[in-house]
Amino acid sequence: MNSLFSDHVAALQPYVPGEQARLPNLLKLNTNENPWGPSLRVLEAMRAAISDDLRLYPDHQALGLRRAIARRHDMDVDQVFVGNGSDEILAHVFSAFFLRSGRPLWLPDISYGFYPTWCRLYGVPAHPMALADDFSVQVADYVREVEVEPCGILLANPNAPTGLALGLDDIARIAAARPDSTVVIDEAYVDFGAESAASLIADFRNLLVVHTLSKSRSLAGLRVGYALGQPDLIAGLVRIKDSFNSYPLDRVALAGAQAAIEDEAWFERTCQALIAAREQLALDLQALGFECLPSKANFIFAFHPHHRAADIAAGLRDQGILVRHFSTPRIDRFLRITVGTPEQCARLCKALGVVLAR
Known part of the structure; x- marks a missing residue:
C-alpha cells in the first residue's frame, strides 16, 4: 500500500460489482x-437539457425533481431527499444516522453486499442477523429486548440477492419496537411486486425509505436515487450532503429523472411486462429442474440440485451469457439471474439446456 494513504485505506475491502464483460x-x-x-420522455428531456445552460450550476435543492417525487408519493417536498444514486444516499445515511457511540447496526447476514463495505468505511459495528432457513427475515430478532440498542436497522426489501419481501405489518412492527434507532428500508426492487413502506412514514419518525x-x-446509467422520511430525518441527510457535495445531480440527470417520475404510464x-417475464422464467427454470425462491424483484434466485452453480455460470459464460454467482456460505449453490425480455429469457433457457446436458 502507498505510504501516503490515510490510515484506514489498507484495511478496506471494497465492494465488488457484477462483471462488466x-x-x-x-x-x-x-x-x-x-x-x-427508459421512457422516450426521459430521453427528450435530457436532450433538451443539453444546452448553453450547462455552463451554470444545477439547482442544488433539486426542487423540480423533489416536487415530482413528492406528488407521486403524496408527501411534502421537505420529506424528499435526492442523490447521485441510492448508493450515495445510503452512504450519507451511514454518516447521518449510524455513527452513534459505537452502537451496532442490525442487518441481515445475507443481503446487499455494499452494506458491510460501508460499515468498514465508516467504522460502524455490523451485527448480522441470520435469515431463517427459507431465507426470510426473522422479524422476532429485530423486536426483542436488548441491553444495547442498535444505531439503526438496514433492510433491503425485497432483499438482495434472495428477492424475498417483508410485508408492511412486519416493517411497522420493527419500526415501532426500535423508536431510538433509524430503520432504513432499501426499496431498490419494490416496484416489481412488493409493498412500499413509504405509506408508513407518517406514523414513524424513525423510518427512512430509499x-x-x-x-x-x-436509468442505471444516470445515477439518481431518493429517500423519503419525516422532515427532520431529511434535514439530517441534507446537512451531510451539503458538507460533502452540494451539487450531486447535474442538469441533465435532474431533467431525465423528473421526466421518468412523471411518465407513470411507461413505468407501469x-x-x-417485467413481472410477467419473471413469472414465466421461473416456470421455465423449474421445468429445467431448478428450484426458485419466490421473487418480488427483477431477478430470480435459483439453484439446481444436481449441478454446481459455479459450473452452470461458467458454462453460460462460454455461451456469452452472464449470471451472478456468489461464493458466500449458505448461498454458494444459488445463481442470481436477472430477468430479461421474453426473447432473452428464451435464449437463457436454451443455453441452460445445453449446459445441464453436459
Whole structure:
C-alpha cells in the first residue's frame, strides 16, 4: 500500500460489482439492469437539457425533481431527499444516522453486499442477523429486548440477492419496537411486486425509505436515487450532503429523472411486462429442474440440485451469457439471474439446456 494513504485505506475491502464483460453478442443477466429502456420522455428531456445552460450550476435543492417525487408519493417536498444514486444516499445515511457511540447496526447476514463495505468505511459495528432457513427475515430478532440498542436497522426489501419481501405489518412492527434507532428500508426492487413502506412514514419518525431509478425506471446509467422520511430525518441527510457535495445531480440527470417520475404510464407498463417475464422464467427454470425462491424483484434466485452453480455460470459464460454467482456460505449453490425480455429469457433457457446436458 502507498505510504501516503490515510490510515484506514489498507484495511478496506471494497465492494465488488457484477462483471462488466466485453464479449461478442453478450447477454448480461448479472447486474439486474432493466431490459426495457427508459421512457422516450426521459430521453427528450435530457436532450433538451443539453444546452448553453450547462455552463451554470444545477439547482442544488433539486426542487423540480423533489416536487415530482413528492406528488407521486403524496408527501411534502421537505420529506424528499435526492442523490447521485441510492448508493450515495445510503452512504450519507451511514454518516447521518449510524455513527452513534459505537452502537451496532442490525442487518441481515445475507443481503446487499455494499452494506458491510460501508460499515468498514465508516467504522460502524455490523451485527448480522441470520435469515431463517427459507431465507426470510426473522422479524422476532429485530423486536426483542436488548441491553444495547442498535444505531439503526438496514433492510433491503425485497432483499438482495434472495428477492424475498417483508410485508408492511412486519416493517411497522420493527419500526415501532426500535423508536431510538433509524430503520432504513432499501426499496431498490419494490416496484416489481412488493409493498412500499413509504405509506408508513407518517406514523414513524424513525423510518427512512430509499428508492433508486436504476431498476424500475431503467436509468442505471444516470445515477439518481431518493429517500423519503419525516422532515427532520431529511434535514439530517441534507446537512451531510451539503458538507460533502452540494451539487450531486447535474442538469441533465435532474431533467431525465423528473421526466421518468412523471411518465407513470411507461413505468407501469414496463413493470408489468417485467413481472410477467419473471413469472414465466421461473416456470421455465423449474421445468429445467431448478428450484426458485419466490421473487418480488427483477431477478430470480435459483439453484439446481444436481449441478454446481459455479459450473452452470461458467458454462453460460462460454455461451456469452452472464449470471451472478456468489461464493458466500449458505448461498454458494444459488445463481442470481436477472430477468430479461421474453426473447432473452428464451435464449437463457436454451443455453441452460445445453449446459445441464453436459
